[in-house]
C-alpha cells in the first residue's frame with residue numbers, strides 16, 4: 288500500500304498544505320523546528336488515530352485555531368481510499384473512510400498500515416519495561432483487532448481495580464466487588480499473555496537472522512518474553528497477591544508488568560550491553576517489525592523514519608536503506624549528505640521551511 292497525497296488544515300505549524308508523494312522514497316529535509324516531524328505525525332495520526340509522540344488533539348490543532356483537518360489518499364491493491372480526520376480542541380476526533388464515519392480505530396487497519404521509527408526507538412532496550420511493552424502492544428494492536436479490544440478491556444479493568452483498592456481503604460465494605468474485577472482481569476490477562484508469547488516466538492524466527500547479518504555474523508540475538516506471571520498461574524497469583532495489593536493499593540502482577548529480555552550471545556543486554564549493542568538490537572527489532580507487518584498484511588506498510596539515519600553509523604545506515612527499497616518510505620533529515628554518500632536512490636525531495 289502507499290499514500291498518494293495528504294492535505295493539512297491548521298495542523299501544528301501548517302495553515303494549509305497539500306503534498307503528493309512518490310510510491311518510493313520521499314525525503315523531507317530542512318532545519319530544525321520547520322515542520323518535518325509534523326508531516327510524519329499527520330500521516331501516522333490519520334492512519335492509526337494516535338500521535339506517535341502521544342500528543343493530545345488540542346496540542347495538535349494550530350495555535351489560535353479551534354479545529355484541524357487531515358485528508359489522506361491511500362492506494363491499497365489498486366483501490367483508492369480517502370481518509371478524513373477532523374480534530375477539535377475539546378471534543379473527540381472524527382474519522383471517516385470514503386465519507387463514512389468509522390467507530391473504531393481498528394477499521395483503519397484494513398486500509399492503512401504504518402511503521403514509525405524515531406530516535407527514541409533506538410533506546411527501547413536501555414529504557415524501562417514500559418517502552419518494551421508499548422512496542423509489543425503497538426505491533427499486536429495493528430495486526431490483531433481482538434488483541435486491541437482485549438488490551439483496552441484489560442487496561443480498563445486494572446484501572447478500575449486500582450481505584451477500588453484505594454476506595455476500599457476508606458470503605459472496607461467494597462471488598463466483595465473485588466472478586467468480579469479479579470475474575471475479569473484473569474480472563475483478559477490470559478489472552479494477552481498467550482498472544483504476546485506467540486508474537487515473541489514469531490519475532491525470534493525473524494530477528495535472529497537480521498541481527499546476525501547486521502552485526503557481520505558476530506552476535507546472536509534472542510528475545511525472551513518475561514511475563515510478570517505466566518498465564519496459567521495468573522488466577523493463583525492474583526488471589527495470592529490480594530492482601531498485598533490491598534495494602535499497597537495497586538495491582539502488583541499481570542500483563543501490565545510484563546517485559547521483554549534481549550540477550551546477545553547469552554548476555555542480557557538490557558543490563559550488560561554496550562550502548563552500540565543496545566541500539567543495534569533496537570534496529571533489528573524495528574526491521575523485524577517491518578517484516579512481520581508485511582507478512583501479516585500480505586502487503587507493504589508505509590515506513591516513517593523520523594531523523595533516524597543521523598543516529599546510525601555508516602554500515603547500519605546502509606543496512607537500513609537496503610532493507611527498505613521496496614516500501615514507500617517518508618524520511619526526515621536536516622541534510623542530504625547521508626543519501627549522497629550512500630548513492631541512495633531518492634524519488635522525491637521536499638524542502639521544509641517554516642510550515643511550508
Ligand code: ATP
Pocket residue numbers: 298299300301317318319320321322323324325326346347348349350594621639
Ligand atoms: P527538528 O529537526 O528539530 O526535529 P522539525 O522540522 O521536525 O524539527 P517539528 O517537530 O515538525 O519540527 O515542529 C515544527 C514547529 O511546529 C515547532 O517549532 C513547534 O513549535 C511548532 N508547533 C508544534 N505544535 C504546534 C501547534 N499546535 N501550533 C503551531 N505550531 C506548532
Ligand code: MG
Pocket residue numbers: 323324325593594619
Ligand atoms: Mg523533527
